[in-house]
Amino acid sequence: MKKITILGSTGSVGTQTLEVLSQHPERFELDGLAAGGNVSLLIQQALRFRPKRVCLATEEAAREARAALPTGIEVLQGEDGLVEIAGSGDADTVVTAIMGSRGLVPTLAAIEAGRNIALANKETLVTAGHLVMEAAKRKGVSILPVDSEHSAIFQCLNGERREDVRGITLTASGGSFRDRTREQLQGVTVEEALSHPNWSMGAKITIDSATMVNKGLEVIEARWLFGLDYDQIGVLIHPESIIHSYVEFKDNSIVAQLGLPDMSVPIQYALSYPERLGNASGRLSLAEYGKLTFREMDFDRFRCLALAYESGRLGGTATTVFNAANEVAVDRFLRGEIEFLAIETVLEKVMEKYEPIANPGLEAIIEADLWARRTATSL
Ligand SMILES: NC(=O)C1=CN([C@@H]2O[C@H](COP(=O)(O)OP(=O)(O)OC[C@H]3O[C@@H](n4cnc5c(N)ncnc54)[C@H](OP(=O)(O)O)[C@@H]3O)[C@@H](O)[C@H]2O)C=CC1
Numbered sequence: 001m002k003k004i005t006i007l008g009s010t011g012s013v014g015t016q017t018l019e020v021l022s023q024h025p026e027r028f029e030l031d032g033l034a035a036g037g038n039v040s041l042l043i044q045q046a047l048r049f050r051p052k053r054v055c056l057a058t059e060e061a062a063r064e065a066r067a068a069l070p071t072g073i074e075v076l077q078g079e080d081g082l083v084e085i086a087g088s089g090d091a092d093t094v095v096t097a098i099m100g101s102r103g104l105v106p107t108l109a110a111i112e113a114g115r116n117i118a119l120a121n122k123e124t125l126v127t128a129g130h131l132v133m134e135a136a137k138r139k140g141v142s143i144l145p146v147d148s149e150h151s152a153i154f155q156c157l158n159g160e161r162r163e164d165v166r167g168i169t170l171t172a173s174g175g176s177f178r179d180r181t182r183e184q185l186q187g188v189t190v191e192e193a194l195s196h197p198n199w200s201m202g203a204k205i206t207i208d209s210a211t212m213v214n215k216g217l218e219v220i221e222a223r224w225l226f227g228l229d230y231d232q233i234g235v236l237i238h239p240e241s242i243i244h245s246y247v248e249f250k251d252n253s254i255v256a257q258l259g260l261p262d263m264s265v266p267i268q269y270a271l272s273y274p275e276r277l278g279n280a281s282g283r284l285s286l287a288e289y290g291k292l293t294f295r296e297m298d299f300d301r302f303r304c305l306a307l308a309y310e311s312g313r314l315g316g317t318a319t320t321v322f323n324a325a326n327e328v329a330v331d332r333f334l335r336g337e338i339e340f341l342a343i344e345t346v347l348e349k350v351m352e353k354y355e356p357i358a359n360p361g362l363e364a365i366i367e368a369d370l371w372a373r374r375t376a377t378s379l
């Protein structure tokens with residue numbers, strides 16, 4: 001029986017992870033759950049799955065959960081509770097499904113405690129990939145990708161020699177506005193931006209998909225997960241989201257992973273690896289699709305992707321700052337404070353003002369993250 005802790009259990013990835021667990025009760029047992037403010041859903045989840053401990057973001061939410069849950073379920077609270085739930089207990093695998101760089105410190109705590117990581121929270125690797133990968137290597141734990149593209153690459157690389165890899169290509173749906181010109185992006189609404197053509201996901205990643213920041217974060221995530229140079233990581237628009245990504249080898253062979261756009265597959269694989277388990281989700285029929293289409297990435301149209309590559313190539317704290325500035329800009333857009341196109345402007349201005357630090361430790365990372373948040377808020 002594999003014991004699982006989920007950070008971010010009430011979100012899109014978190015709820016789908018619990019569905020995977022419920023499909024395989026003979027294989028998985030829940031150890032801990034952590035959520036932000038959705039107390040009623042967390043209580044329902046805890047009553048159904050009976051973890052040993054849960055955590056909520058605030059004291060008020062934790063009090064409400066304590067009143068509703070049996071005494072056998074310990075209720076923790078805040079950032080300290082999150083670190084405790086990630087690093088103590090009996091979990092074999094911690095699923096990091098919190099949004100944002102807030103996931104970094106609990107992920108490091110889980111690694112230090114020897115847990116394997118099923119990593120959905122890409123912002124963790126963008127913020128401090130070198131620290132996470134070094135800690136994982138030192139502790140001998142696996143970082144198993146949940147992000148669909150990285151799960152695809154991970155599957156394509158299975159049993160292959162790294163020196164035989166020429167490069168990888170991450171596919172991008174193009175997001176909510178893929179058929180619009182830049183001019184047609186003036187004045188788009190939050191509701192329009194939240195309407196993803198293929199995936200149902202949390203608000204922040206859906207906006208990232210529309211700006212193409214999501215693919216930028218994924219390029220940086222891939223650099224750390226697979227130890228590649230940025231020149232070896234390409235992006236291709238694939239509107240159907242059926243080919244989840246592919247690897248090209250030096251003999252010109254391309255190996256791709258295909259499937260319906262359904263996160264239960266990569267979530268389950270990260271939990272069951274190296275085994276594959278049955279999945280009640282739909283099966284892909286290529287005959288039904290008939291054809292799959294592709295378009296060259298346009299870096300002038302999707303300027304944020306170019307900025308992500310630039311920050312990745314600068315290295316050090318540049319990606320920390322890129323990520324934190326983006327988190328603030330997306331939040332401001334979602335609250336109606338800035339226009340959609342201003343997300344890009346905020347990113348450009350913050351990056352222009354910043355001088356990255358090479359090989360930063362955790363303290364320097366946290367400082368850079370806070371600086372970027374303050375700067376992105378003030379623009
Ligand atoms: N959704 C998807 O299909 C995919 C997502 N990802 C990545 O996975 C991560 C999660 O995405 P997604 O599930 O869409 O996001 P959601 O916004 O749907 O969920 C975020 C989760 O984080 C929780 N949370 C927020 N603040 C805190 C806090 N202070 N302490 C503890 N938990 C907190 C939320 O709790 P609450 O709701 O209770 O406030 C919620 O459970 C992101 O990094 C995203 O990029 C990657 C690939 C696919």
Ligand SMILES: CC(=O)[C@@H](O)[C@H](O)COP(=O)(O)O
Nearest residue numbers: 147148172173174175209214
């Ligand atoms: C499901 C998943 O992994 C998301 O990151 C998804 O890839 C978003 O789609 P696009 O960024 O390709 O629009």
Ligand SMILES: [Mn+2]
Nearest residue numbers: 147148149218
């Ligand atoms: Mn993805």
